[in-house]
Amino acid sequence: MKGHLTRLISGGAMAGLLGLALAACSSTPSSSSGPIVIGISLSLSGDFSVDGQNFQRGYELWASYVNSHGGILGGRKVKLDILSDASSPTQVVTNYQKLITLDHVNLVFGPFSTLLTVPASKIANRYHYAFVEGAGGAPAAFANGLHNIFDVSLPVEDSLVPFARWIAAMPASQRPKTAAYPTSNDPFTEPQLPVARAILQAAGVKTVYSQVFPAEVTDYTPIADNVAATHADIVLLGSVDVPTVSAFIQAFAQQHYNPKAFIATAGPDQGAGFVSAVGASNTGGVMVPNGWYGGYNSPSSKAMVNRYIAKYGGTPSAVSADVAEAYSVGQVAAQAINATQSLSNKKIINYLHSGVQLTSVQGAVKFDSKGENGKAVAFAFQWQGSNFVQVLPTSNSASKSPLFPKPNWGS
Amino acid sequence: MTSLYSGLIDGVLTGGVYALMAAGLTLIFGVMDIINIAQGVMVVLAAYLSYVLAAHFGLDLFVGILVTVPALFLLGIAVDWAFIRRLPSRDRTTMSILVTYAVAIIIEGVLTLVFGVNYVQLHAWYVTRSLHLLGFYLPYIYLFGFGLAVVLMAAIYLMLYRTRFGRSVRASLQNRSAARLIGINVDRVATLSFGIGVAVTGAGGMVFGATTAFNPNSGYDLISRLLSIVILGGLGSMAGAVTAAVSMLVVEDVVASVWSPLWSEVVFFGALVLVLALRPTGLFGRSLSRSQ
Numbered sequence: 001m002k003g004h005l006t007r008l009i010s011g012g013a014m015a016g017l018l019g020l021a022l023a024a025c026s027s028t029p030s031s032s033s034g035p036i037v038i039g040i041s042l043s044l045s046g047d048f049s050v051d052g053q054n055f056q057r058g059y060e061l062w063a064s065y066v067n068s069h070g071g072i073l074g075g076r077k078v079k080l081d082i083l084s085d086a087s088s089p090t091q092v093v094t095n096y097q098k099l100i101t102l103d104h105v106n107l108v109f110g111p112f113s114t115l116l117t118v119p120a121s122k123i124a125n126r127y128h129y130a131f132v133e134g135a136g137g138a139p140a141a142f143a144n145g146l147h148n149i150f151d152v153s154l155p156v157e158d159s160l161v162p163f164a165r166w167i168a169a170m171p172a173s174q175r176p177k178t179a180a181y182p183t184s185n186d187p188f189t190e191p192q193l194p195v196a197r198a199i200l201q202a203a204g205v206k207t208v209y210s211q212v213f214p215a216e217v218t219d220y221t222p223i224a225d226n227v228a229a230t231h232a233d234i235v236l237l238g239s240v241d242v243p244t245v246s247a248f249i250q251a252f253a254q255q256h257y258n259p260k261a262f263i264a265t266a267g268p269d270q271g272a273g274f275v276s277a278v279g280a281s282n283t284g285g286v287m288v289p290n291g292w293y294g295g296y297n298s299p300s301s302k303a304m305v306n307r308y309i310a311k312y313g314g315t316p317s318a319v320s321a322d323v324a325e326a327y328s329v330g331q332v333a334a335q336a337i338n339a340t341q342s343l344s345n346k347k348i349i350n351y352l353h354s355g356v357q358l359t360s361v362q363g364a365v366k367f368d369s370k371g372e373n374g375k376a377v378a379f380a381f382q383w384q385g386s387n388f389v390q391v392l393p394t395s396n397s398a399s400k401s402p403l404f405p406k407p408n409w410g411s
Numbered sequence: 412m413t414s415l416y417s418g419l420i421d422g423v424l425t426g427g428v429y430a431l432m433a434a435g436l437t438l439i440f441g442v443m444d445i446i447n448i449a450q451g452v453m454v455v456l457a458a459y460l461s462y463v464l465a466a467h468f469g470l471d472l473f474v475g476i477l478v479t480v481p482a483l484f485l486l487g488i489a490v491d492w493a494f495i496r497r498l499p500s501r502d503r504t505t506m507s508i509l510v511t512y513a514v515a516i517i518i519e520g521v522l523t524l525v526f527g528v529n530y531v532q533l534h535a536w537y538v539t540r541s542l543h544l545l546g547f548y549l550p551y552i553y554l555f556g557f558g559l560a561v562v563l564m565a566a567i568y569l570m571l572y573r574t575r576f577g578r579s580v581r582a583s584l585q586n587r588s589a590a591r592l593i594g595i596n597v598d599r600v601a602t603l604s605f606g607i608g609v610a611v612t613g614a615g616g617m618v619f620g621a622t623t624a625f626n627p628n629s630g631y632d633l634i635s636r637l638l639s640i641v642i643l644g645g646l647g648s649m650a651g652a653v654t655a656a657v658s659m660l661v662v663e664d665v666v667a668s669v670w671s672p673l674w675s676e677v678v679f680f681g682a683l684v685l686v687l688a689l690r691p692t693g694l695f696g697r698s699l700s701r702s703q
């Protein structure tokens with residue numbers, strides 16, 4: 001009986017494997033007259049769950065807008081097939097493999113973070129799918145020379161440039177003398193700091209701390225305490241999430257260390273989630289680089305923010321940039337589909353590489369040969385009271401004056 | 412030299428907080444042979460309870476543990492009744508990993524439904540202030556958390572070594588069959604021990620939530636660290652949990668302070684592997700086989 005059962009299980013497993021192999025061989029999308037199915041893997045749990053769920057909102061908001069405005073390709077509705085990857089670079093591979101080979105989705109959109117975009121884009125490339133994404137802007141995402149990847153957002157390498165240039169342009173008497181650069185070892189954060197450091201060092205701002213720490217640290221206190229001990233005038237923190245920023249702010253406050261400027265690569269852009277974690281009295285003057293914020297001055301962005309607030313509540317300051325990044329992915333893909341009048345991934349890839357300029361809620365989109373958005377503009381945003389406002393570049397008419405020096409923690 | 416002292420102070424104070432969170436995990440294993448994978452999520456649950464009490468009822472965080480500890484005790488009793496006591500005696504430890512993982516997923520799901528995934532942190536005057544002593548700023552939250560850990564660990568020690576119930580626990584820990592033969596209700600002892608083990612997280616969760624921004628998913632990072640602590644200390648040993656927690660954080664914090672943060676975990680886990688190679692039962696662990 002046991003032997004029979006074993007044979008049955010073995011046979012079933014073989015049949016399953018055979019089925020999967022056959023499915024993989026015939027990965028042609030089921031493109032009929034039904035809905036356009038778009039496969040997405042998102043971090044709905046795990047380390048990136050906040051960003052993942054904001055991305056989900058962005059994608060769903062875009063799909064709902066498209067469907068309520070007649071669909072794409074002559075009235076075809078959009079249907080999202082979203083799988084959770086639990087923030088795992090392994091699971092994201094499995095998910096895209098399933099979406100393409102088993103679910104036969106028409107198109108795929110990107111996940112959250114460069115960490116997951118890199119392996120996911122390789123799977124999409126293997127099956128010749130276009131891979132339009134909004135959160136894989138680090139150099140690592142383009143280092144493989146893939147022809148199918150397109151990032152609609154700001155290339156992260158240049159994110160801190162407006163901040164560094166602003167500091168460098170200050171009169172010598174006001175300009176900070178020293179800077180600290182602690183960063184998480186993440187493909188999103190690490191490329192940003194050397195670019196800013198080069199600008200600041202050229203302006204005479206001395207580096208007094210530059211250390212990389214693991215992405216998941218048991219205790220941030222000694223790292224933050226070491227930064228505080230340097231008494232650096234400004235701190236540029238390479239962070240991927242709110243807890244990292246919150247831990248540094250808490251330790252700085254405990255050490256009575258108040259840098260003149262504090263910018264973190266991610267975390268302060270999380271709206272209400274950031275305020276809730278660090279406390280409203282500690283947000284003043286905290287900065288973050290990005291390509292978009294809730295008060296972004298463009299009609300399509302304002303319309304999206306209004307729809308977001310109508311659906312989820314809150315204020316423009318509380319809308320995460322993740323929402324706009326995801327929404328932009330949908331907008332760019334829709335323009336490519338409409339322009340090519342096709343769901344052919346090959347045609348879409350060629351179209352996006354043609355040098356055409358597209359639009360999104362984040363502004364203009366034009367892809368270079370690597371797939372980076374050459375039209376994206378870097379801004380820096382700052383918490384001023386309960387408002388999250390654009391402050392850099394100062395030459396931009398929508399920018400408000402930055403708070404400098406930053407108010408003390410707890411004030 | 413200042414960095415070394417600073418790392419030592421940070422390590423000892425934070426280690427005390429981790430000892431508090433690991434104590435329940437090791438107590439539960441010691442008495443029941445149960446590895447409670449849900450302990451990390453229960454710490455997060457306790458942090459959320461403290462958050463609700465502080466934000467909606469204005470209770471001070473330390474006063475709030477008078478509510479969270481009993482609440483977590485009742486949760487522990489309920490989990491034991493619903494899941495743990497139904498485990499078969501064969502492969503009990505292995506099965507407990509699966510069952511408590513399921514419990515963790517259930518708790519995480521409920522927390523996500525109720526609170527969403529945005530990060531929150533507990534706030535009070537002592538969370539961002541510190542005591543200036545001998546040139547060092549000692550954060551009040553870590554000082555108070557360390558003090559709380561000492562008090563609770565002492566209370567658990569007194570309970571185990573100075574009460575009739577404690578004798579029952581230790582008898583069950585040493586030989587379950589013999590404990591039954593001398594009239595100890597081993598199942599009741601196990602249920603209460605599970606409740607106490609979970610209750611301790613009520614206090615640990617509050618300190619965790621005051622020192623770390625958390626969301627419903629934060630328990631998974633935590634459980635891997637807590638398991639490292641109890642394995643290094645020796646599964647089932649309270650003294651081992653305290654020693655291992657402080658050692659782990661001191662090693663990590665000193666390495667991060669005087670050398671590089673990137674090497675802090677490498678050095679700790681290198682030391683962990685070395686200790687386990689020389690002493691597979693951990694620093695204070697009992698024999699892997701025990702009388703049933």
